[in-house]
Amino acid sequence: MDDCIFCKISKGDIPAEKIYEDKDILAFLDISPINKGHVVVIPKEHFSDIFETPDEVSSKLISATKTIGKALKKAMEVNRVILTIWGEDVPHTHMHAIPKKKDDDMYFWKQGKYDEGEIKKIGEKIRSAF
Numbered sequence: 001m002d003d004c005i006f007c008k009i010s011k012g013d014i015p016a017e018k019i020y021e022d023k024d025i026l027a028f029l030d031i032s033p034i035n036k037g038h039v040v041v042i043p044k045e046h047f048s049d050i051f052e053t054p055d056e057v058s059s060k061l062i063s064a065t066k067t068i069g070k071a072l073k074k075a076m077e078v079n080r081v082i083l084t085i086w087g088e089d090v091p092h093t094h095m096h097a098i099p100k101k102k103d104d105d106m107y108f109w110k111q112g113k114y115d116e117g118e119i120k121k122i123g124e125k126i127r128s129a130f
């Protein structure tokens with residue numbers, strides 16, 4: 001993809017603070033971190049999102065992210081690394097690995113609640129879609 005920022009980073013056309021690279025996977029520091037040491041892990045090949053990514057590639061993505069997470073724990077001196085596949089921002093499959101100390105004030109999402117009976121209806125709707 002010519003206009004994909006992660007493809008450009010993957011090809012080296014845009015500089016990034018790379019922290020891990022192998023044949024298929026690249027990881028670099030997010031320039032707008034949720035917390036210091038926030039890493040983005042991508043397959044080098046372009047796929048629009050995790051649903052379009054072959055299992056073989058997504059397995060490599062998860063495997064590399066686990067390796068990176070262990071290094072993050074050690075380097076950033078945290079006992080948790082939060083992993084997300086958010087999928088809303090850049091349309092190139094990626095995972096976020098975000099180091100977190102117990103008292104770090106990190107904001108991810110606003111949590112809502114279901115109305116009376118709504119959770120059952122939504123559960124049925126999703127189950128019937130398989």
Ligand SMILES: [Zn+2]
Nearest residue numbers: 004007046092
């Ligand atoms: Zn891309």
